[in-house]
Amino acid sequence: MVPHIAKLIAIVTAAGALASIAYYALCLWSAAAFVRRKKSPSTPSANLPVSILKPCKGTDPEMYESFRSHCLQDYPEYEIIFGVHHADDPAIALVEQLKAEFPNRAIRLQVCPKDLGTNVKVSNLAQMLPEARYEQLIVNDSDIRVERDYLCRVLAPLQDPGVGLVTCLYRGIANSTLGSRLEALGISSDFCPGVLVARQLEGIKFGLGSTLAFRKKDLQAMGGFEAVVDYLADDYQIGRRIAALGMQVALSDVVVETFLPRYTLREFFNHQMRWARTVRDSRFWGYMGLGLTFGLPWSFLALIFSGGAAWAWALLALTFAMRGAVTLVTGKWVLAESHVLRRLPLLPLRDAAALLVWILSFAGYTVTWRGDSFRLQKGKLTPMEPSAK
Numbered sequence: 309m310v311p312h313i314a315k316l317i318a319i320v321t322a323a324g325a326l327a328s329i330a331y332y333a334l335c336l337w338s339a340a341a342f343v344r345r346k347k348s349p350s351t352p353s354a355n356l357p358v359s360i361l362k363p364c365k366g367t368d369p370e371m372y373e374s375f376r377s378h379c380l381q382d383y384p385e386y387e388i389i390f391g392v393h394h395a396d397d398p399a400i401a402l403v404e405q406l407k408a409e410f411p412n413r414a415i416r417l418q419v420c421p422k423d424l425g426t427n428v429k430v431s432n433l434a435q436m437l438p439e440a441r442y443e444q445l446i447v448n449d450s451d452i453r454v455e456r457d458y459l460c461r462v463l464a465p466l467q468d469p470g471v472g473l474v475t476c477l478y479r480g481i482a483n484s485t486l487g488s489r490l491e492a493l494g495i496s497s498d499f500c501p502g503v504l505v506a507r508q509l510e511g512i513k514f515g516l517g518s519t520l521a522f523r524k525k526d527l528q529a530m531g532g533f534e535a536v537v538d539y540l541a542d543d544y545q546i547g548r549r550i551a552a553l554g555m556q557v558a559l560s561d562v563v564v565e566t567f568l569p570r571y572t573l574r575e576f577f578n579h580q581m582r583w584a585r586t587v588r589d590s591r592f593w594g595y596m597g598l599g600l601t602f603g604l605p606w607s608f609l610a611l612i613f614s615g616g617a618a619w620a621w622a623l624l625a626l627t628f629a630m631r632g633a634v635t636l637v638t639g640k641w642v643l644a645e646s647h648v649l650r651r652l653p654l655l656p657l658r659d660a661a662a663l664l665v666w667i668l669s670f671a672g673y674t675v676t677w678r679g680d681s682f683r684l685q686k687g688k689l690t691p692m693e694p695s696a697k
Contacts, residue, residue: 318613318620321606325627328603331505332630338504339637346561354463357385358521359440361447363420363432364392364399368451369483370567372402375450379410383459387414389439391432395419399450425537426682426689434533437524445527447520452478453565462521465558472526472555473547476562477503478518479643487571491579493651493658496639497631498601503559504642512557515547518564526550538688540675541586545687563643577665578676584669589687598666603627604659631655 360378368374378388390403403417420435433447444463448454465471477500480492506512520543527533530549536542551557571579588595607620607627614620632652639648673684674692681692 314613314615318610318617321609321613322620322623324600324606325603325610325623327600328606329627329630331601332603332634334505334508335501335634336630336637338508339501339634339642341508342504342559342561343641354460354467355384356444356463356466357442358383358387358444358446358459358463359442360386360388361433361436361440361445362388362390362450363429363436363447364390364403364450365397365428367398367402368567369569370453370481371399371450372405374453374565374567375402375406376409377453377455377458379406379413379415380456381454381459382456385442386459387416387441389436390415390417391420391436392417393420393428393432395421424534426691427537427539427542430533430537430539430542434537437527437533440524443524445522445524448564449517449566451566452518453567455562458562458564461562462519462560465560466521466523468556470556471558472522472550472553473515473557474519474521474560475512475515475543475547475557476519476560476564477643478516478564478566479639479645481565481567482647483568483570485570485572487573487576488568489651490576490654490658490661491568491571492647493635493654494580494662496643496645496648496651497635497655497658498662500643501634501638504638507559512559513548513551515543515550515557517543518566519560519562520546521560522546522550526553526555529553540582540677540682540684540689541590541687544586544590577661580661580665581669582675582677584665585673585675585684586687588669589684602659602663602666603631604656605663608656628655631659 390399392399400417403415407415416439418436418439420432422431422435424431424434444466446462462474462476465474478495480495482488482492503516530546530553535549536545539545547557604627607624611620611624632655635652635655636648639645675682675684682689683692
């Protein structure tokens with residue numbers, strides 16, 4: 309390669325690495341602010357009666373224990389409504405087992421046969437909503453496991469009439485496969501730091517599927533579940549639309565758990581691509597900015613095109629140190645993960661995969677979700693082929 313071209317590329321990639329280091333510093337600042345808030349006196353625990361809506365399709369790892377954790381709440385009044393699309397869904401057997409173990413809990417199961425839109429989960433929620441007795445609602449994914457004080461802490465911010473939605477972070481419990489471990493590492497090293505930065509800079513204006521707590525009246529004001537029934541990122545859309553009503557979206561200090569499947573590398577890639585194209589369609593310019601956060605690939609390229617210059621080695625070391633610090637601080641002090649340290653050697657592989665996904669995400673509009681293929685257009689789903697009924 310012509311020397312001056314290699315020098316130019318080295319300068320550009322070094323600039324990318326420096327931009328990433330600045331972003332990592334912002335992540336550390338945002339994480340520290342969140343941890344300080346967790347240690348300060350919080351809003352008094354809530355006693356608002358609540359309906360928990362849990363749409364299900366098939367089974368997930370550790371699903372029964374995740375269901376069970378919702379029945380062990382130290383909370384005076386709540387109900388759990390499970391919803392499935394088909395009467396032969398495997399999740400039904402687990403719900404019946406749960407009802408038998410907790411006969412004194414208000415647990416109900418509803419089959420939701422109508423197809424109100426392409427997002428079956430939201431279609432189910434729209435059909436489950438009329439069964440909910442209470443004004444306060446919580447929607448969370450079927451694989452979410454919670455602590456006994458989950459309800460009183462998550463619902464506490466809703467005692468403020470200016471808060472329209474409460475959401476929370478989650479930690480991924482990895483399985484034994486490499487794909488599962490890379491997924492868990494991405495949650496603690498990329499996803500959660502990004503959420504904390506958004507909270508610190510502009511406030512949360514979106515929801516996370518780990519928990520959406522809101523009022524019926526605010527849901528109705530934003531158009532109900534029917535307004536987002538064709539969107540892939542329904543949690544993002546619900547949060548964005550409630551924020552557009554002039555309501556605050558609060559990030560709870562609660563951290564829940566999700567048990568990750570035994571992802572093969574292909575399944576990991578497909579899941580990451582679905583997430584990437586969803587974010588691309590939801591927040592395009594913010595997604596473009598992610599290109600300045602891939603510090604390790606940038607600094608590695610700077611090392612190559614500088615011909616192994618001493619400054620490039622120093623830049624690579626500094627980048628890895630800052631990248632590792634973000635992962636450790638978020639994983640250990642924000643998410644209280646137990647295995648974050650042993651995952652640090654996977655960071656270069658994780659970042660290389662993330663950069664590849666980011667580049668390829670601009671090359672198409674298809675996503676795979678629950679075994680079905682869809683075309684994504686402005687965040688909305690269009691089936692690529694008939695779904696199995």
